[in-house]
Amino acid sequence: MVTRGTLIYIGQRLVLIVFTVIVVSFGVFAVVHSLPGNAFVSDRVHGRALQILLHQYGLDQPIPVQYWSFLKGLVHGNLGVSLYIRDLPITPLVLRELSVSAMLGGAALIVTIGLGITFGVLAAVRQNTWVDYLLTGIAVVGYSVPSFVIASLGILIFGQWLNNLSHGAFFYPEPWTGTYGTLAELSLPAIALGFYTSGQITRITRAAMLDVIGQDYIRTARAKGLQDRIVILRHALRNALVPVTSILGPTVISIITGSVIIENIFGIPGLGKEFVESIFQHDYNVTVGVFTIYAFLIGFANLTVDLVYTVIDPRIRY
Amino acid sequence: MATLLPEPTVEYAGGTLASEQVSLWRDGVRRLRRNKLALAAAIYLMLLVLVCVVSLFWTPYKPNLVGNCPTYDLPSAAHPLGCDDLGRDSLSRLMVGSQVSLAVGLATAFIVLAIGVVVGLIAGYFRGVVDGFISLAINIFYGVPPLLVAVALYVLLGPSLINIIIAISATVWMDMARLARGQALSIREREFIEAARSGGARAGRIVFGHILPNALGPIIVQATFVIPVAILTAAFLTFLGFGVPPPTADWGGMASEGLPSLQGGFDPYILLWPAMALSVTLLAFNFFGDGLRDAFDPRQKR
Numbered sequence: 001m002v003t004r005g006t007l008i009y010i011g012q013r014l015v016l017i018v019f020t021v022i023v024v025s026f027g028v029f030a031v032v033h034s035l036p037g038n039a040f041v042s043d044r045v046h047g048r049a050l051q052i053l054l055h056q057y058g059l060d061q062p063i064p065v066q067y068w069s070f071l072k073g074l075v076h077g078n079l080g081v082s083l084y085i086r087d088l089p090i091t092p093l094v095l096r097e098l099s100v101s102a103m104l105g106g107a108a109l110i111v112t113i114g115l116g117i118t119f120g121v122l123a124a125v126r127q128n129t130w131v132d133y134l135l136t137g138i139a140v141v142g143y144s145v146p147s148f149v150i151a152s153l154g155i156l157i158f159g160q161w162l163n164n165l166s167h168g169a170f171f172y173p174e175p176w177t178g179t180y181g182t183l184a185e186l187s188l189p190a191i192a193l194g195f196y197t198s199g200q201i202t203r204i205t206r207a208a209m210l211d212v213i214g215q216d217y218i219r220t221a222r223a224k225g226l227q228d229r230i231v232i233l234r235h236a237l238r239n240a241l242v243p244v245t246s247i248l249g250p251t252v253i254s255i256i257t258g259s260v261i262i263e264n265i266f267g268i269p270g271l272g273k274e275f276v277e278s279i280f281q282h283d284y285n286v287t288v289g290v291f292t293i294y295a296f297l298i299g300f301a302n303l304t305v306d307l308v309y310t311v312i313d314p315r316i317r318y
Numbered sequence: 319m320a321t322l323l324p325e326p327t328v329e330y331a332g333g334t335l336a337s338e339q340v341s342l343w344r345d346g347v348r349r350l351r352r353n354k355l356a357l358a359a360a361i362y363l364m365l366l367v368l369v370c371v372v373s374l375f376w377t378p379y380k381p382n383l384v385g386n387c388p389t390y391d392l393p394s395a396a397h398p399l400g401c402d403d404l405g406r407d408s409l410s411r412l413m414v415g416s417q418v419s420l421a422v423g424l425a426t427a428f429i430v431l432a433i434g435v436v437v438g439l440i441a442g443y444f445r446g447v448v449d450g451f452i453s454l455a456i457n458i459f460y461g462v463p464p465l466l467v468a469v470a471l472y473v474l475l476g477p478s479l480i481n482i483i484i485a486i487s488a489t490v491w492m493d494m495a496r497l498a499r500g501q502a503l504s505i506r507e508r509e510f511i512e513a514a515r516s517g518g519a520r521a522g523r524i525v526f527g528h529i530l531p532n533a534l535g536p537i538i539v540q541a542t543f544v545i546p547v548a549i550l551t552a553a554f555l556t557f558l559g560f561g562v563p564p565p566t567a568d569w570g571g572m573a574s575e576g577l578p579s580l581q582g583g584f585d586p587y588i589l590l591w592p593a594m595a596l597s598v599t600l601l602a603f604n605f606f607g608d609g610l611r612d613a614f615d616p617r618q619k620r
Contacts, residue, residue, distance in 0.1 A: 006373075016457065017461075019458075019459050020457070020461040023458050024458065024462050030469055031470050031473075031474045032470070032473075035473060035474060048324075061619055096494055139341065139595075140601065140604060140608075141601065143522070143604070144546065144592075144597060144600040144601040144603075144604045145596075145597040145600065145601070146550055146553055146596055146597070146600070147594065148553075148554075148557055148573060148574075149593040149597055151571070152573070152577065152580055152589050152590075152593060153593075155580060155581060156580060156586050156590075159578075159581070159583075160583045160586075175347075186575070229426065252404065253460075253463060253464075256463050257464060257465040257466075257554075258464045260463070260466070260554075260558070261465075261558065264558060265577065270459075275466060275469075276469075276558055276559075277589065279469060279470075279473055280559075287470075289396070290466075291466060291470075294462065294463055294466060295461055295462055298460075298461050298462065298463065299461055302460075
């Protein structure tokens with residue numbers, strides 16, 4: 001239900017997002033522009049030639065002036081040009097990489113939510129049995145083991161051992177072949193990325209389910225003769241999802257963070273890989289652009305989660 | 319009239335029914351000791367600290383000695399964990415690597431404890447404009463991926479262990495600040511704070527003398543969870559190549575050095591050892607933190 005209050009709330013949040021993006025992009029702008037060295041180091045240009053290049057890209061102006069022209073471009077959706085691959089417009093590049101990252105992140109989110117909620121419900125339903133201990137154990141392992149360890153083990157098992165055992169019949173192609181990987185190529189990075197956050201979701205789902213299962217309306221539902229499956233899935237899980245939704249925001253952020261690592265391991269041409277490369281290449285404009293996109297992304301992800309909250313639990317109004 | 323009244327204890331089978339008075343801390347330690355998993359984790363962590371201290375003075379071989387043994391040597395009697403791509407002894411490097419992880423974890427926890435608690439308590443106690451400003455800062459920091467901020471700060475500050483710690487602290491202080499703020503908001507309304515205020519106590523005394531001690535349980539528990547997060551973030555940083563300057567060994571960097579030989583399919587061990595050390599250490603810190611929370615902060619839900 002869209003009330004006036006909701007609209008005002010959304011408006012406030014949008015203002016906060018814009019404010020965050022401005023502060024963050026300025027912070028990153030100031031940081032990268034005060035770094036020693038520049039994008040032209042590898043070209044071995046010095047003296048006069050370097051001055052001309054710096055002037056050409058407006059890099060000889062004071063930082064506030066440069067930032068103002070960046071903001072003016074941002075309003076038009078223009079993030080400037082790359083300094084490493086000279087004059088390559090950043091916006092299309094970053095948007096394409098965003099779509100690759102979004103695909104990976106979306107797949108990881110499906111893995112996370114699927115695994116987390118299934119494990120959490122199973123653990124709660126079989127509380128204090130070996131199923132519970134096993135699944136909560138897996139959850140702790142999940143959020144303790146770094147994603148690059150999971151990724152490396154995956155490469156070792158699927159890329160090497162299974163490949164050797166099956167004499168090449170099972171083949172996990174490791175570097176991503178196209179811009180967007182195939183489903184087979186996507187699976188391992190998505191699982192490596194999603195496994196970490198699934199641990200948290202298992203934990204929260206289990207606790208929420210245990211809380212809900214003890215309530216009177218569940219006893220009523222059972223008493224009127226409903227099947228166990230329906231009671232759990234339709235009556236209990238729906239209410240247990242409310243606290244689960246509350247950690248979806250941090251989950252999305254942690255998937256975005258993790259994707260930087262995973263993309264670099266698997267050679268996936270997404271935002272995270274670009275970010276690391278741009279730093280090593282002193283390609284400041286790209287660094288700032290990627291950061292800006294991330295800030296927007298996280299802002300909107302959090303806003304979406306908060307709005308989904310109101311759908312799942314109508315008692316919550318803004 | 320004490321002589322007229324008997325001791326108010328009830329005797330039964332040689333014991334007393336009235337339970338002895340136990341302080342919060344002793345009660346907590348008792349509960350912690352009953353938690354086998356947390357105890358095992360604590361023992362592992364003590365061993366880790368021992369290894370770390372030993373590695374400061376002694377390692378089987380010089381950890382940075384290149385060409386110490388054949389490159390990609392598999393585990394053998396002389397080199398129990400094998401050798402890396404430059405022929406350095408993996409066991410020695412693994413031992414030395416614990417220094418970076420422990421230093422980053424503990425130092426970050428202390429910095430976050432100091433900054434987060436002060437900022438959070440001030441926001442929660444003074445409310446109003448101060449709180450608005452601090453909360454806005456917290457929200458802005460929540461709006462950026464922590465790893466990227468850490469990378470940017472690290473690149474700005476330059477490669478060193480201290481700068482890794484600073485960069486990570488800057489990205490994980492918010493949870494602590496938010497917790498301390500929430501505690502201060504609720505505790506400041508209690509009667510004993512009102513009593514202190516009417517007694518003429520100044521703000522500083524109320525915040526740090528009265529509110530802080532009462533919020534200490536959850537704050538300490540939160541601090542123990544900062545340690546694994548900091549170690550994990552440091553491992554991510556060093557894995558991406560933003561780490562302590564080589565040749566200093568650290569687990570994240572060792573794992574990243576081992577990745578090509580694992581992907582090439584000829585020596586998975588270079589990566590597996592630091593990966594295992596990291597995973598077990600993080601698990602231990604998480605188990606220990608869970609145990610600590612159950613013991614000292616019973617109100618908080620899992």
